[in-house]
Amino acid sequence: MQKHNFFAGPSILPQSAIDATIEALKDFAGTGISLASVSHRGKEFEAVMAEAVALFKEILNIPEGYSVIFLGGGASLQFAMVPFNLLKTKAVYVNTGTWASKAGKEAKLFGEVVEVKNPDYFSLPKNFEVPQDADYIHVTSNNTIYGTELLTDPDYGIPLVSDMSSDIFSRPVDVSKYALIYGGAQKNLAPSGVTFVIVKDEILGKMDRKIPTMLDYRTHIKENSMFNTPPVIPIFTALETLKWIKANGGTEGMLKRNNAKADLLYAEIDRNPLFKGTVAKEDRSIMSVCFVMNDEFKHLEDDFAALTKSKGMVGLKGHRSVGGFRASLYNALELSSVQALVDAMKELEQKHK
Amino acid sequence: MQKHNFFAGPSILPQSAIDATIEALKDFAGTGISLASVSHRGKEFEAVMAEAVALFKEILNIPEGYSVIFLGGGASLQFAMVPFNLLKTKAVYVNTGTWASKAGKEAKLFGEVVEVKNPDYFSLPKNFEVPQDADYIHVTSNNTIYGTELLTDPDYGIPLVSDMSSDIFSRPVDVSKYALIYGGAQKNLAPSGVTFVIVKDEILGKMDRKIPTMLDYRTHIKENSMFNTPPVIPIFTALETLKWIKANGGTEGMLKRNNAKADLLYAEIDRNPLFKGTVAKEDRSIMSVCFVMNDEFKHLEDDFAALTKSKGMVGLKGHRSVGGFRASLYNALELSSVQALVDAMKELEQKHK
Incomplete structure (x- = not known):
């Protein structure tokens, strides 16, 4: 896989x-x-x-x-x-x-x-x-x-x-x-x-x-x-x-790549009623995207962890001092990996909305 | 090679x-x-x-x-x-x-x-x-x-x-x-x-x-x-x-291996009229064997370097502060590599004795 x-x-x-x-x-x-x-x-x-x-x-x-x-x-x-x-x-x-x-x-x-x-x-x-x-x-x-x-x-x-x-x-x-x-x-x-x-x-x-x-x-x-x-x-x-x-275009190329990935993921975090971002929007990182489940869906945290794991995603657990989820979108990560994550978020939403 | x-x-x-x-x-x-x-x-x-x-x-x-x-x-x-x-x-x-x-x-x-x-x-x-x-x-x-x-x-x-x-x-x-x-x-x-x-x-x-x-x-x-x-x-x-x-026998096994390699090389250094060791015999390292050419054969240093290089040996040049030659006989080096070095020393001796 x-x-x-x-x-x-x-x-x-x-x-x-x-x-x-x-x-x-x-x-x-x-x-x-x-x-x-x-x-x-x-x-x-x-x-x-x-x-x-x-x-x-x-x-x-x-x-x-x-x-x-x-x-x-x-x-x-x-x-x-x-x-x-x-x-x-x-x-x-x-x-x-x-x-x-x-x-x-x-x-x-x-x-x-x-x-x-x-x-x-x-x-x-x-x-x-x-x-x-x-x-x-x-x-x-x-x-x-x-x-x-x-x-x-x-x-x-x-x-x-x-x-x-x-x-x-x-x-x-x-x-x-x-x-x-x-x-x-x-x-x-x-x-x-x-x-x-x-x-x-x-x-x-x-x-x-x-x-x-x-x-x-x-x-x-x-x-x-x-x-x-x-x-x-x-x-x-x-x-x-x-x-x-x-x-791959130097730092300009990397910024373009990274913005595309971050935009895709933050858009889903903001749209999907199950999730919410944790930091002030103007200070959002394009490398380290932190998010949690909205209070009424907190009980689905383990389900989401299991779902992403089943789709080959690793490293999504938020740092122990913050909880929730964290997706690190470093340069080498492909947009398709972020798309897979977004798809999993949508899939969980479909099951529970 | x-x-x-x-x-x-x-x-x-x-x-x-x-x-x-x-x-x-x-x-x-x-x-x-x-x-x-x-x-x-x-x-x-x-x-x-x-x-x-x-x-x-x-x-x-x-x-x-x-x-x-x-x-x-x-x-x-x-x-x-x-x-x-x-x-x-x-x-x-x-x-x-x-x-x-x-x-x-x-x-x-x-x-x-x-x-x-x-x-x-x-x-x-x-x-x-x-x-x-x-x-x-x-x-x-x-x-x-x-x-x-x-x-x-x-x-x-x-x-x-x-x-x-x-x-x-x-x-x-x-x-x-x-x-x-x-x-x-x-x-x-x-x-x-x-x-x-x-x-x-x-x-x-x-x-x-x-x-x-x-x-x-x-x-x-x-x-x-x-x-x-x-x-x-x-x-x-x-x-x-x-x-x-x-x-491979732990540290006892390593000592046996290393002594065999060091003994073989020091014996040749002491026997071969072209070469001599540089340190007091009682303090000789079994890891780092330093040797030089005897004064009357100093002109053969480049020949020996070329000969050993031609036989696939690397890293034999002495440190720049000492000159001559140095063979590091770390654990993983095989006895056969030391034998190859000794053979090269004998070969040079045959040419020039």
Whole structure:
């Protein structure tokens, strides 16, 4: 049976990227050696790393003066690395959900944190004051657990840092508006195990504190992400995913794809009397679509879960802290998978209306 | 042509582990989803993680009171995490090579470091005094670049920390002698991208300093290495490698295998007038065999490199800081590959004697 992969991450990747990884695990670049067993210092893998960085920059249209590095440890390690490298006295953290909250918590170990937060996570804070003497403001562009997304590149007057773990490459981004963008790659880019960082070079090197070598962005910039052994397989798959993104219209193409999927699903959520969306419409994510059953149909939750499961859909259960359902519509997910989900919603409606 | 993989790391892994990874990338555990795209929170991957930890403990015969965790970031990140978690005022670092030196450098950010070092790296320091008021002593059990190895589990009277990146699972280890053992897994265990830590629980939680969440071992112990998204593919491959180790006699079986390979190669190095070993015989590594050409045959270095290359051997070039040749004889390397290398050494001798 065809599977429809709605997992929140690790999550669906282009089949071409997975197929290429399988071939490379059999024989990497004609070396006769598996990708799992080649030296990262060999010219074949050095070419992969160089091409991945170049294509990453090309597709996101990253201006001069920015570096792109690949690290291990996940976005959660970035929650500490960002303040280690950038927080002198004070930073602003926009708390829009679980992950944003975790990022702010780490920053408090390094200096004063001004938190911006709505009473709940079902909408994004707007029109808030930003202290202009802060070192930076940190946002989480897409909130996977609650389903809100910042679909613009805001200007707060101070350096902007964004965790784009779950929406990088889903839309064009004006990188020049940012001081630093980071993310775990295990949604739109690669299998888990690699983290990307886009950083404006001139913001680094201004701290008095001693930064451990591995936690200093300059270490990895200087060594082209090869200061220590990089996660070879995930970086290889990332390159193949980037090739797929480019072949499918780049970030403009992805945005078109993603809007089509999100529009289809939100239209059904709004139309179908059994379901309702959970977040403010203007803040709805095109990557993480959260919805619940209307109160009078709550008893059908298990039926809907069973129905979608029977049709090969996986990963639709809402995060344990929110409940209900969540469909992650990452780049590689096909419109036909969203159509299958919408069809299941209609089918349940037909049975119970 | 059959390849003989002597890479220093990432390096040769059991073919069964690579084959299983390829199959899982096609369809993981009958889920119909690729290993690259499954949720780490699904029961199938949680089973992989649990079995990997259990088998890791079983094969190394790890006593009660120790935790095993899998992290990202590489051993280089451990160079900072170890002192973050364990260094109160003073630590002893035995500097036996490039990696040991890097570990000591990071520790200096956290407290006083007493360094133990020979005039060069071609032998291991012995019979040195260990200040008994130090928080711990750090050793690097195998030095890949120079080719020395500590083949015993020493007792220095204070907590012992060892970087076993390049010899874990190569021999039985008395874990009870150690406070903490860590290593990048990309030699004897897995593709690059995952780091293992074996830690005695009671040594943790004694620091006054604030430790960032991701750098605190207790975070990962508490969450069974699932505090954040783990490197799924490398952990899967690690489990398959552990199964192979168990099926091949465990650490006793590995030691027998590795001694046979090392004995064969060192015997030829010592016999063949063209070559000589570079380190003190009593400190010779069974994992990283370093050798050079005798002075009167130095002009044959390129010939030997070409000869071995023509026979499908890769990864034999010595590290740029040492020169000459290095054969990494990790667990998965077959005796027949070492025999092929020895045959090439004899062939060169026949031509030029």
